[in-house]
Each structure stands twice: as structure tokens, then as C-alpha cells.
Amino acid sequence: MKDQFDYDLFVIGAGSGGVRAARMAASKGKKVALAEERYLGGTCVNVGCVPKKLFVYASQFPEQFHSSQGFGWSQSSQPTFDWATLRDNKTTEIQRLNSIYESLIDNSGADLFDGRATVLGPNSVAVNGMTYSAKVILVATGGWPFIPDFPGCEHAISSNEMFFLDELPATAVVVGGGYIAVEFAGILNGLGVDTHLVYRGANLLKSFDREMSDKITAGMQEKGVKLHLNTQITSVEKEAGLFNVNTDRGETISSGLVLYATGRIANTSGLGLENTQIELRKDGSIPVDGHFCTTEPSVYALGDVIDRVQLTPVAIQEAMVLVDHLYGRGEAKIDYDNIPTAVFCQPEFGTVGLSEEAAIESYADIAVYTSDFKPMLQTLGGGNDRITMKLIVDKASDKVVGCHMVGEHAAEIIQGMGIAIKAGATKADFDATVGIHPSAAEEFVTMREPTR
Ligand code: NDP
Numbered sequence: 001m002k003d004q005f006d007y008d009l010f011v012i013g014a015g016s017g018g019v020r021a022a023r024m025a026a027s028k029g030k031k032v033a034l035a036e037e038r039y040l041g042g043t044c045v046n047v048g049c050v051p052k053k054l055f056v057y058a059s060q061f062p063e064q065f066h067s068s069q070g071f072g073w074s075q076s077s078q079p080t081f082d083w084a085t086l087r088d089n090k091t092t093e094i095q096r097l098n099s100i101y102e103s104l105i106d107n108s109g110a111d112l113f114d115g116r117a118t119v120l121g122p123n124s125v126a127v128n129g130m131t132y133s134a135k136v137i138l139v140a141t142g143g144w145p146f147i148p149d150f151p152g153c154e155h156a157i158s159s160n161e162m163f164f165l166d167e168l169p170a171t172a173v174v175v176g177g178g179y180i181a182v183e184f185a186g187i188l189n190g191l192g193v194d195t196h197l198v199y200r201g202a203n204l205l206k207s208f209d210r211e212m213s214d215k216i217t218a219g220m221q222e223k224g225v226k227l228h229l230n231t232q233i234t235s236v237e238k239e240a241g242l243f244n245v246n247t248d249r250g251e252t253i254s255s256g257l258v259l260y261a262t263g264r265i266a267n268t269s270g271l272g273l274e275n276t277q278i279e280l281r282k283d284g285s286i287p288v289d290g291h292f293c294t295t296e297p298s299v300y301a302l303g304d305v306i307d308r309v310q311l312t313p314v315a316i317q318e319a320m321v322l323v324d325h326l327y328g329r330g331e332a333k334i335d336y337d338n339i340p341t342a343v344f345c346q347p348e349f350g351t352v353g354l355s356e357e358a359a360i361e362s363y364a365d366i367a368v369y370t371s372d373f374k375p376m377l378q379t380l381g382g383g384n385d386r387i388t389m390k391l392i393v394d395k396a397s398d399k400v401v402g403c404h405m406v407g408e409h410a411a412e413i414i415q416g417m418g419i420a421i422k423a424g425a426t427k428a429d430f431d432a433t434v435g436i437h438p439s440a441a442e443e444f445v446t447m448r449e450p451t452r
Helices: 016-027 042-047 049-070 083-108 179-190 210-223 312-327 356-362 377-381 410-422 427-432 441-445
Strands: 007-012 032-036 111-114 118-121 124-127 130-139 143-145 171-175 194-198 226-228 233-239 242-247 252-255 257-260 264-266 299-301 341-343 349-353 366-373 387-394 400-406
Touching (some): 007 016, 016 312, 083 111, 118 130, 171 179, 210 356, 210 387, 349 410, 356 366, 400 410, 410 441
Parallel strands (some): 007 130, 171 194, 171 257, 194 226
Antiparallel strands (some): 124 130, 143 264
């Protein structure tokens, strides 16, 4: 009997979540379409995690050149940096990843549409002038940078443009105090740009453990980022090829670039969701239930567009849970607690579980273990970097409920700590684990006396 629908699943958006859902559903024998108007791999691959990390690597070389001297290395001339080489090599690498994504989708058997899809109704999608019916529509259109409206906002750029700058400016102003602002402030500063970070609040990375965000703030300043806290931009004016950035503290910063990293909003505008029963939240994001179903029973949504946790690995896990729900055993679950995450600021930050502030709210009695030391590299290499580690323990159960690290390799180290904490490890389990010597990570299993 001929199926009543053209597709079992029509996925809109080929980012991390959309591609995973399309491939998994196709591997289960479902007829799948995937439409993408911009770039395969979405924000993460094209204008997010991947190129950002490449830029972070690039920005760390000056410190490494410096450290190498204490180990006996010398350079016959001062190293120089060419932005165009970095930018273009990055673009070539991203193009390579785009084509890998294309073959993965092709090989899965899903039909890939290169165009903007719009929802015409609960089971109907239009793309490239054609209309297709689908039993299920999945909206995985991600997010888009938000820049507030203010005098001169047209001069501000978002993280999207940072990856394709014609040239690096001598001075840059970065606005915001979240992930993207601190990461780009570190990149620009490391690449030799005189970098100002302007944040309206008192504490950068305010949703994280305060002691750790204070360490990051101090570390960034130590490396040369000029911080302007409790400061709002009032206007930006263009003058002789530069931007005069005016603040509510009466300062004017003359800058070649103004980057706004002031959050990302769900990418739902013009998607045709008004042709369904879906009512968007005020910020444009899509509310979904525990199975990622919207208020329109045939339309699902996941990833940044539902604005739960804006992280690539979360979108991928959501996709796997959804496909299992739709076409599998319905046993897969996603747990939003204890999601490890890293901020690739400089110094780097890795974290899983509760901040000390949140643990105090959640538990009657906690013990906090901290360690702060100089990385071994710096004994000969010089430099003022430090490593700070912190464990937060619920005294009643002895469970480690928070684990945080600021300093080199924090992201790599916290991934393993994430498994321990997800598995419910106690402080006694940490203590019974043999350290790897000499490493920074061993400090996590040798903190014996609580700090408080
Ligand atoms: P965040 O939500 O992390 O931070 C936004 C920042 O902008 C906040 O400091 C906020 O201030 C400030 N802000 C918001 N509105 C205004 C305004 N009108 N004027 C001045 N400042 C304002 O967003 P990001 O853009 O940094 O990143 C978006 C998301 O992307 C992150 O939350 C994260 O989930 C994800 N991401 C993850 C990365 C990783 O895993 N390493 C890297 C990059 C992004 P206030 O604090 O006062 O509200």
C-alpha cells in the first residue's frame, strides 16, 4: 500500500541535532528529508565550537613561544602572525567537514534539500518551490546571535562575522559576559589585539561558581584583557574608519571592531510555524514536552531552538532520544543534570555539577575542597598562570556534587570527572583513586582536607 506521506520525517535544519536525527531515523529504514538553507553542520561546525577552538589554539602560541625559552629553545627572529592564513586555513578545514557531513547524510539514505524550508501546516513543508507531506516534522533550526537595539548598533558585529574578518583590528571591544564574549576576548587578546571586554554586570560568567569565575576574571586581566565591568554601551559612532564606543561611565573607546556577544535567540522567524498550533515563547523559542513534541502533535523540535541547554552534545543526545521515542523502543532518556561543559576562555574553564552557591541552596551541609597551584610548565617556562580546582561534597551522602577547574586542559580533565559525577562518585571514591603523576589532574584525587 502506498504511504500516505512523502516522508516519515522531514527535518528542518542540518545542524548537530538535525543531522543526527535524520541519519538515525534513516538508519531505521524511515524515509527522511533534511533541508538546510545555509551550511551543513550548523552553528557548531561553521560559526561556533569548531572554528572557535581553532582560533583558541592560534591565540595560545605567543605564550608557548615564550615558555619554550626556559626549556632551552630560542627563535632566531620574532614570530609573526598572519590573520589571513589562519582564517583561510580554518575555512578550508570547515569546508572539509561540510563535505563529510554531506556524505554522511547521502550515505544514510536521507534526501538533502539545499534550500530554506517553511512549514505550511502540521504535515506539510515547502522547499525550493515544491511541497512535501511528512508524517512528522522536526524543527532543528538552532539559534542566531542577538544584538540589542541602541544608537549605532548597525556597527556591531556578531560571532558569525568574527570568523571571516578581512583583517584583525589593532583594538577591539567585546560586549557581554557569557561564553562567547569571554572566549573571543581571549582569542583577540592572544592574537595581539588590544582587547576591551565590556560587561553590564559585576561578574563574568555569572551562572557559574563565583570563586571560579573570579579566577577567570583575574586570569583574563593578567593576560592583558581590559575589563570594563558594570558598564553599558550607550552608543557607537563611526569616525575615520574606526568606531567610537561610548559607555555610561563617560568613557570613549576607539576601536576597529565592536563584537556583541549578548546571547543567542531561537531561529524561528519566518518558519511558518503560525500555520500550526504552536505558540512560541516571547523569545521566539519553541516549547516542547518530555518527548520534544510541540503543541502540534506531528511537529517536534530540539536543540537551541527549544532553548533548554544551548550546547551541541545536548542537541545530539536530544536527537537520539527523539528517534528512539519515534522509531525505537522509547527507552532512551536525557538527563539535564550534571552536564559537563567547558568555556574556552583563557584561562580555560571546565565544570560539572553544582556551583558552591547552588550546593549551599540544595544541601544542608557541604564540604568544599580547593587547590590552587602553579602548572609545572611554568616552573621553567615562566608566566603567571595558575590552576584552580574545586570539589563540592554533600556531607550527608559523601557524594561529589560539583567539580570545577580553571586552568590548562580544564576541558579535557573535566570530561572524565563528568563520568565520575554522573555515576554518583563519593569523595571516598575520589580518595581511593590513584593519581597519575606528574599531572595537574591528580590533584582531584589528592585533596584531603576541606578548605571550608
Ligand atoms: P550568554 O547567554 O552566555 O551570555 C550573554 C551575555 O550577554 C550575558 O553576559 C548577558 O548579560 C549579556 N547581555 C544580554 N543582553 C544584553 C544587552 N542588551 N546589553 C548588554 N549585555 C547583554 O550568551 P552567549 O552569546 O555568550 O552564548 C550563547 C550560548 O551559546 C551560551 O549560553 C552557550 O550555551 C552556547 N555556547 C557554548 C560554548 C561552549 O560550550 N564552550 C561556546 C559559545 C557558546 P547578563 O549576564 O547581565 O544577562
